[in-house]
Amino acid sequence: MDRAPGLSVRLKLTLSYAGFLMLAGALLLGAVWVFLLRYVPDRAMLKNPDDKPANGVFPVRSVLLDVFAPRAAAVMAFLLVFGLVGGWILAGRMLAPLTRITDATRLATSGSLSHRIQLPGHKDEFRELADAFDAMLARLEAHVAEQRRFAANASHELRTPLAISKALLDVARTDPKHDAGEVIDRLHAVNTRAIDLTEALLLLSRADQRSFTREPIDLSLLAEEATETLLPLAEKRGVTIDTSGDITPTIGSHALLLQLTTNLVHNAIVHNLPEQGAVWVKTSIRPKTVELTVENTGEKLAPQLVSTLTEPFQRGTERMHTSHAGVGLGLAIVKTITQAHDGTLTLTPRPAGGIRITVELPATSPHIDGEKSGS
Ligand SMILES: Nc1ncnc2c1ncn2[C@@H]1O[C@H](COP(=O)(O)OP(=O)(O)OP(=O)(O)O)[C@@H](O)[C@H]1O
Numbered sequence: 001m002d003r004a005p006g007l008s009v010r011l012k013l014t015l016s017y018a019g020f021l022m023l024a025g026a027l028l029l030g031a032v033w034v035f036l037l038r039y040v041p042d043r044a045m046l047k048n049p050d051d052k053p054a055n056g057v058f059p060v061r062s063v064l065l066d067v068f069a070p071r072a073a074a075v076m077a078f079l080l081v082f083g084l085v086g087g088w089i090l091a092g093r094m095l096a097p098l099t100r101i102t103d104a105t106r107l108a109t110s111g112s113l114s115h116r117i118q119l120p121g122h123k124d125e126f127r128e129l130a131d132a133f134d135a136m137l138a139r140l141e142a143h144v145a146e147q148r149r150f151a152a153n154a155s156h157e158l159r160t161p162l163a164i165s166k167a168l169l170d171v172a173r174t175d176p177k178h179d180a181g182e183v184i185d186r187l188h189a190v191n192t193r194a195i196d197l198t199e200a201l202l203l204l205s206r207a208d209q210r211s212f213t214r215e216p217i218d219l220s221l222l223a224e225e226a227t228e229t230l231l232p233l234a235e236k237r238g239v240t241i242d243t244s245g246d247i248t249p250t251i252g253s254h255a256l257l258l259q260l261t262t263n264l265v266h267n268a269i270v271h272n273l274p275e276q277g278a279v280w281v282k283t284s285i286r287p288k289t290v291e292l293t294v295e296n297t298g299e300k301l302a303p304q305l306v307s308t309l310t311e312p313f314q315r316g317t318e319r320m321h322t323s324h325a326g327v328g329l330g331l332a333i334v335k336t337i338t339q340a341h342d343g344t345l346t347l348t349p350r351p352a353g354g355i356r357i358t359v360e361l362p363a364t365s366p367h368i369d370g371e372k373s374g375s
């Protein structure tokens, strides 16, 4: 492991442990020395004046210092060694989790996102860091897997119209008697579908980037606009649409939110009962959010199936598939637009059949909007 020149954290910790130990030792020895000085007189008269010094006075303190100093030095030397060795071991133990976290980071950097730190032991700061890191890795791994799936599905979907076009062109080339008008019509249809798919993909990535301008929007107006546009389709399929609701002010991209509403109403019309279907579009306002609910009659749907419908290229049951051959991006676009507007999307199957889809977006009070447009 190459490290930039400089002390390692382990060495720094060791030095500070040893330093503190030395400081404490020095203070203790100092205190002992002061204590000794207080209770030991500077000089003492000897009982027997014939003993050494001529005046009969013995220099107690200087003798004491001679005895004390080497022992104090020995204690300090011991504390130094003890502090360094003990500090090194303690710091190593303290920093061990960090090594595991670093190793996991290196593995993640080299592309292996499946590895987890799974730090054992009590909840402390390191454990929290490791757990947060594991959570991040799990999210990242899921996200990468989703992106890969998406890319694979998108390529597959884009290849289909190209392959069909090629087959049509091959037929036209090898069989000159073939009706050219029919080939052109079918090519046109296949081409339109490819363009629709590409446009849906572009829209998805645009919403995902959140790079749109936000303006005050009334969801109920959008609902009316979308319903009006889709009314001919609904009439053709014998579906009635009922629109109701309050003024629902929010902030967002007009184009994207209109697309969201249109996708929902379009789905409600085409994935409905073969005859006498009904669609209800409602807008309502809550204290902090505004809500758009699109509800429709239709086949009974299992809750497990409903929870997967917002995934890109997910198309529900085969039977529905044949009644309307969509690309399967409508609800994925709705979900991405909702998330880009900090909202939530809820899909609930209706007990009688069909589905109820609710989009909840943050509300803005009409008062604030008024001020904004006034200024
Ligand atoms: N309102 C609804 N009622 C019943 N089923 C629905 C409804 N909306 C969506 N679905 C189911 O969810 C699937 C996915 O819908 P989505 O809008 O993503 O794709 P699509 O409608 O098949 O194609 P397109 O991309 O053209 O919209 C549909 O195929 C359908 O089975």
Ligand SMILES: [Mg+2]
Residues within 6 Å of the ligand: 263, 266, 267, 326, 329, 330, 331
């Ligand atoms: Mg759709």
